[in-house]
């Protein structure tokens with residue numbers, strides 16, 4: 001993976017402006033925040049709708065990066081020490097370079113596309129085939145226009161099989177990915193539901209996806225997905241489908257599900273096989289059939305394959321972040337271990353601003369042919385991220401002891417996971433962010449259990465990837481100059497302030513908004529340096545506000561004058577403040593009639609700088625109130641104009657909340673305030689938005705029992721059985737935020753693919769559910785209270801309230817777990 005810069009220049013047909021012609025490039029980067037090896041990294045200044053990579057070049061030069069691919073818009077004259085390759089389109093250059101790199105290798109490349117299951121199938125193929133092959137695969141779900149070239153760049157002569165996934169979101173994207181991946185084996189996974197995002201129809205989406213396989217000699221897929229597109233295949237291509245019909249290469253004769261396993265009888269190219277798999281859900285069954293067909297094609301004997309299938313693990317590719325003992329944060333990424341995923345995990349560790357010390361617990365690296373090099377490379381990566389404590393587990397690390405001692409302030413080495421556990425002392429871990437990265441055989445789950453705080457098993461899972469997606473959706477609505485404030489009040493709508501704010505800081509939003517000064521102080525203590533507006537201030541909070549550099553909302557004359565006096569006493573000048581106008585909400589703010597007096601107070605006021613003037617819409621989501629919304633905006637305009645004339649400088653103006661961002665593009669001014677939408681909740685009239693579910697509240701079944709007809713369930717005997725019933729007691733009650741209004745059949749929960757009603761009244765810590773109609777249920781099973789399968793809006797409607805109240809009343813004793821996909 002080394003190219004000299006002149007060679008890259010030729011491949012990308014760039015105009016080269018080289019300061020140092022002998023530079024060797026090993027790493028490609030498109031994200032200025034994720035660069036570990038400055039000296040050998042080539043940075044591509046990508047231009048997207050919202051972000052222009054060229055803007056980061058000055059900062060990157062300072063950090064020691066000196067190789068850039070830029071477009072003609074960029075003026076490189078100030079940067080005399082760096083190498084520049086100038087191209088027409090920087091994304092195209094990245095893709096061209098990756099495509100060239102791909103052509104250097106003659107081994108098989110499996111290309112996977114589809115709507116569901118891509119990542120799982122990729123990971124299972126990896127598990128099934130890695131005893132026979134040295135495989136390079138896309139890290140996590142790197143499958144986009146940028147992710148695919150970065151994945152393919154990892155191919156090396158050491159490998160003899162590659163597995164890449166390709167995902168698209170609109171027409172025209174697949175051709176580029178096909179050129180980069182150039183798959184020799186194609187797999188179409190489940191094409192999914194007919195809701196088709198950026199596509200005119202499901203058929204168009206399918207046809208676009210299949211462009212990945214235009215030049216692929218052999219293609220696998222489900223009969224149901226493949227047959228509607230048979231016209232797209234050439235006769236020279238071998239199409240291997242599976243399904244129930246006799247014409248398939250793989251005929252599925254029977255699928256028999258037992259309690260925990262499934263037996264599949266199939267006939268493949270005329271031979272009968274029986275496969276026993278350790279899963280019972282339809283998606284897993286489908287994914288295994290895909291994997292079985294491809295593994296068989298690649299020459300794995302049926303009996304060997306069965307042994308490996310028995311050991312398959314469900315794939316949880318996600319990084320998990322949990323709060324742990326002694327104010328530590330644990331990032332558990334012990335599912336797999338390869339260099340690329342280590343790099344992703346280290347970036348995620350670096351994002352954790354709430355602790356200053358970073359610890360990595362790392363296992364031996366799974367066997368590679370150039371063992372020593374791999375270890376040296378990992379050591380370099382760790383050094384580049386300022387790791388304070390390194391804990392190695394495994395024999396191979398022992399050989400690097402002296403090098404490690406020089407490289408890390410604190411080093412501990414253990415021969416095995418058990419050795420670590422037997423010497424574990426909880427008090428050795430304090431106020432640190434700990435990354436666990438280990439091969440599966442090392443069983444790091446046991447370490448996670450030691451470090452995690454033991455709490456009752458109700459969890460609120462917050463999907464950080466979905467938050468990033470939703471943020472992007474909202475940003476795509478904004479005109480180019482418009483800034484974004486994100487409201488993280490009320491514990492970030494229940495999701496956890498510091499974690500969410502850290503993510504928002506990473507994604508470079510412009511402002512954060514909190515309700516009270518305490519919330520802002522917490523964020524500062526957690527390392528958040530974005531500007532923070534505090535909405536509800538009182539005199540008691542002034543010193544905290546200035547001490548922690550928070551920006552108050554001034555909404556009345558008493559508060560204005562008190563703050564002014566405070567600034568004067570403290571000798572502070574030009575302190576940033578925000579002026580709140582009441583244009584019809586009648587909650588907080590100056591009214592139109594107050595403007596002259598406000599003008600008087602602000603004129604020549606050297607103590608304050610008006611950072612922004614804003615107002616809040618009372619009913620932006622409601623089409624019936626659009627006239628009122630317009631009225632509020634008109635009043636806002638008028639007051640802003642008057643204030644601007646007095647101040648003689650311009651300030652940020654903002655009035656839109658989540659619903660207005662989508663519904664009233666003309667009300668963006670120069671900032672918007674995003675709230676509930678970030679957390680994946682659409683307001684009623686904006687459902688054209690493709691938001692992703694962020695929060696999942698789940699718990700587990702503590703006990704199951706059979707109850708005969710005519711018995712009663714729970715306090716005051718409110719629940720009655722009208723048939724022989726199976727009753728599950730789940731570990732959540734009103735003290736967790738599961739409202740008593742959900743009792744007696746009003747609310748339902750989601751178990752094993754089905755909704756089951758609450759029976760009887762909700763108790764403080766527990767609730768009884770009628771699961772008589774739910775198949776295959778067991779104690780310990782997970783129950784979704786709300787999430788993907790049961791939207792929080794539905795819970796809100798059962799409780800006759802709004803999602804805001806449901807989210808913000810989930811109690812603090814419910815553990816928050818953060819995942820990144």
Ligand SMILES: *Cc1c(COP(=O)(O)O)cnc(C)c1O
Nearest residue numbers: 487616657658659673674675676
């Ligand atoms: C909470 C809040 C918002 C965000 O509202 P959403 O409806 O959640 O988007 C915006 N502005 C102010 C002043 C708020 O208090």
